[in-house]
Amino acid sequence: MAGESKELTLQETPTWAVAVICFILVAISIMVEFLIHLLASWLKKKRKQALHDALEKIKAELMLLGFISLLLTVVQDPISKICIPKSAGRSWHPCRENDELDGEKFINPCQAKGKSQLVSEKGLHELHIFIFMLAAFHVLYCITTLGLGRLKMRVWKAWEDETKTLEYTYHNDPDRFRFARDTSFGRRHLHFWSKSPILLWIVCFFRQFFASVTKVDYLALRHGFITAHLAPQNHTTFDFRSYIKRSLEEDFKVVVGISPIIWLFAVLFLMSNTHGWHSYLWLPFIPLAVILLVGTKLQVIITKMGLRIQERGDVVKGTPVVETGDHLFWFNRPRLLLYLIQFVLFQNAFQMAFFAFTWYKYGVPSCFHKGPKDIAIRLSVG
Numbered sequence: 147m148a149g150e151s152k153e154l155t156l157q158e159t160p161t162w163a164v165a166v167i168c169f170i171l172v173a174i175s176i177m178v179e180f181l182i183h184l185l186a187s188w189l190k191k192k193r194k195q196a197l198h199d200a201l202e203k204i205k206a207e208l209m210l211l212g213f214i215s216l217l218l219t220v221v222q223d224p225i226s227k228i229c230i231p232k233s234a235g236r237s238w239h240p241c242r243e244n245d246e247l248d249g250e251k252f253i254n255p256c257q258a259k260g261k262s263q264l265v266s267e268k269g270l271h272e273l274h275i276f277i278f279m280l281a282a283f284h285v286l287y288c289i290t291t292l293g294l295g296r297l298k299m300r301v302w303k304a305w306e307d308e309t310k311t312l313e314y315t316y317h318n319d320p321d322r323f324r325f326a327r328d329t330s331f332g333r334r335h336l337h338f339w340s341k342s343p344i345l346l347w348i349v350c351f352f353r354q355f356f357a358s359v360t361k362v363d364y365l366a367l368r369h370g371f372i373t374a375h376l377a378p379q380n381h382t383t384f385d386f387r388s389y390i391k392r393s394l395e396e397d398f399k400v401v402v403g404i405s406p407i408i409w410l411f412a413v414l415f416l417m418s419n420t421h422g423w424h425s426y427l428w429l430p431f432i433p434l435a436v437i438l439l440v441g442t443k444l445q446v447i448i449t450k451m452g453l454r455i456q457e458r459g460d461v462v463k464g465t466p467v468v469e470t471g472d473h474l475f476w477f478n479r480p481r482l483l484l485y486l487i488q489f490v491l492f493q494n495a496f497q498m499a500f501f502a503f504t505w506y507k508y509g510v511p512s513c514f515h516k517g518p519k520d521i522a523i524r525l526s527v528g
Contacts, residue, residue, distance in 0.1 A: 196398065197398065200398045207402070211278075215278070218277075222270045223267070225265055229264070230261060231262070236262070239421055241421055241514075272503075275503060275506070279499040279506075280412075283495040283496075284402075284499075287492075291401070295394050296391065296394070309365070310383075327456065331363070331366040334360065334363070335448065336456055350446045354438070358444075366466065367468060370469060370470070372386070401488045403488070408492050411489065412492070415493070426515075426524060430524055430527040433490040433494050433497075436489065436490050437490045440487060444483070451469065451474070454468075454469060455467070498524075501525065
């Protein structure tokens with residue numbers, strides 16, 4: 147058509163401009179690869195095998211996201227030429243029909259056929275940007291969570307050092323008889339509410355906000371672990387805190403991955419950002435509800451271990467021995483809690499990436515974020 151504007155192709159672009167852009171992209175890629183290689187070498191040198199494996203998983207996830215982005219680039223032209231009925235094209239919009247996203251105001255190659263475009267080339271390009279932000283926020287959230295976990299465990303070092311003192315050995319005399327309810331662990335967990343399922347969950351729900359891991363719980367779990375897995379002489383030599391730290395690194399390998407189920411939820415989350423659904427009022431609260439449920443369940447498990455001590459007898463000899471078991475967890479699957487934490491981290495990353503993407507592309511306010519209430523909910527809950 148006469149007067150129709152079009153973008154320059156490589157035929158009309160100076161070769162030096164193409165070469166400069168390629169050089170910059172290749173240089174940045176080589177630099178990032180070199181930094182990742184240095185980090186991997188450092189982890190191997192420090193014998194952090196679990197974290198090294200987690201880094202390899204992050205690289206695999208980034209490669210998958212890069213492949214998705216590459217695939218979108220390759221099929222961008224064919225996808226942009228797919229036409230759908232106008233009724234379908236006007237449904238499930240993130241903005242109202244008469245807002246700025248009205249399809250009649252944009253170039254539509256399917257207009258001559260009386261149809262709407264499935265996704266425009268510009269829309270696919272914006273999807274590239276969102277995928278990049280999602281990958282960045284997911285990795286950032288996982289690393290931040292690992293860092294916060296290790297920061298919290300620094301408090302446990304003093305508790306671990308205390309187990310090697312004579313005072314600790316005296317107060318935990320293995321030949322001393324006491325009532326279960328009079329032990330430190332018993333005084334914390336054996337109360338009138340412990341045997342009521344409803345009161346137990348209510349108390350444990352509020353406990354997670356004040357002291358999710360207390361000194362009493364740590365020492366009891368340490369003693370129970372050593373009694374179950376190690377010889378008695380290891381009570382003063384075994385470093386339970388270091389074992390938990392290694393376990394956290396092993397779990398990090400699971401959390402940092404993105405399973406097919408998580409990808410399915412990501413697609414559903416994208417669909418939920420539809421006008422009229424008010425997803426900003428309920429979607430951010432899903433991970434909050436899940437993580438509070440997980441925290442409450444873990445508190446319930448510790449209390450139930452205390453109840454099992456009392457069920458074995460009112461009088462205990464030495465330090466009360468807590469016994470764990472898969473039956474204490476939902477569906478006898480302890481790793482289910484880990485997968486729920488993985489879901490929460492990804493959902494949080496999705497919310498923050500979506501907010502950053504829409505802010506970057508459309509500004510604030512926009513049809514995605516029309517008021518301070520929406521922004522406050524997404525940021526505070528995330």
